[in-house]
Amino acid sequence: MSDSFEKEAALAAASILLETNSVHFRPDEPFTFTSGRKSPVYIDCRRLISFPRARAKLMDLGTEMILRRVGYESLDAIAGGETAGIPFAAWIAERLSLPMLYIRKKPKGFGRMAQIEGEMKEGARVLLVEDLASEGTSKINFVNAIRAAGGQIGHTFVVFHYGIFPSSVESLNAEGVQLHGLTTWHDVLALAHERGSFTPAQYQAIKSFLDDPEAWKAPE
Numbered sequence: 001m002s003d004s005f006e007k008e009a010a011l012a013a014a015s016i017l018l019e020t021n022s023v024h025f026r027p028d029e030p031f032t033f034t035s036g037r038k039s040p041v042y043i044d045c046r047r048l049i050s051f052p053r054a055r056a057k058l059m060d061l062g063t064e065m066i067l068r069r070v071g072y073e074s075l076d077a078i079a080g081g082e083t084a085g086i087p088f089a090a091w092i093a094e095r096l097s098l099p100m101l102y103i104r105k106k107p108k109g110f111g112r113m114a115q116i117e118g119e120m121k122e123g124a125r126v127l128l129v130e131d132l133a134s135e136g137t138s139k140i141n142f143v144n145a146i147r148a149a150g151g152q153i154g155h156t157f158v159v160f161h162y163g164i165f166p167s168s169v170e171s172l173n174a175e176g177v178q179l180h181g182l183t184t185w186h187d188v189l190a191l192a193h194e195r196g197s198f199t200p201a202q203y204q205a206i207k208s209f210l211d212d213p214e215a216w217k218a219p220e
C-alpha cells in the first residue's frame, strides 16, 4: 500500500469484513469458487449490503480510490457485474453522478437478448464494479461483454481482492484493465491475527492456504 489513504482504506475494509462476519473458514467442507477451485476460505461481500453504516464507509472509500486512481473526468458510466456487483455499482454511480449499467453473466435468452442493461453510448468509458476478485475469471467475461457492446474499459473496482492469485491481475492487465481493490487477504489475515479472530490452528491453516493455494488439498 503506497500512502496513508490506501492504508486506511485497506484497514477499514478488512475491519468491516471481519465485523460483519463476511470472512468464512470451513476446511472440512470446502467452498467452490466460480472458477471451480475448492477452497477452505470464502469472503461473502454480499452480506455487506445489509449493513448501512459499513457499506456507506466502503463506498466512500471506493469512490475516493476511483477518483485518485482513475481520475475525475475519465469515466462515462459505472457498470455492475451480475449479481453481487450490482448494488455496489449503484452506490458508486450515485456518488460519482454517473450513469449506471449492469452486465449479465450471459445474454438474456429472450426479449432484447441483451447482456448489458441500461444505456451504454458507443465508446463510453466504463468502470466495471464488482464485489470481489479471486482469480479474475468473471471480470474477463464482463470486460468482453462491455467491449462487444461498443464500450471502452480500462479499470475495474472491487471491495475485496484475494491478492494471492497473480493470474487475476495478469489476465486483466493483458486485456489492458487495471484492478483496484480496497483490501486483500493479506490485510484481513493480519488484522484477524492482531484481534485474535482465529485460533492459532485456524490462523496457520488459513495462512498455509493463502501462501500456496495450489498445494492445498480438500479432505477426501
Ligand SMILES: O=P(O)(O)OC[C@H]1O[C@H](OP(=O)(O)OP(=O)(O)O)[C@H](O)[C@@H]1O
Residues within 6 Å of the ligand: 034, 035, 081, 082, 083, 084, 085, 130, 131, 132, 133, 134, 135, 136, 137, 138, 139, 140, 168
Ligand atoms: O472470478 P473473479 O472475477 O475473480 O470473481 C469472483 C466472482 O465470484 C463471485 O460471483 P459468483 O459467480 O458467485 O456470482 P454472483 O455474483 O451472482 O453471486 C463474486 O461475486 C465475483 O464476482
Ligand SMILES: O=C(O)c1cc(=O)[nH]c(=O)[nH]1
Residues within 6 Å of the ligand: 032, 033, 034, 035, 041, 042, 043, 044, 045, 132, 134, 135
Ligand atoms: O471465486 C469465487 O467465486 C469467490 C470467492 C470468494 O471468496 N467469495 C465469493 O463470493 N466468490
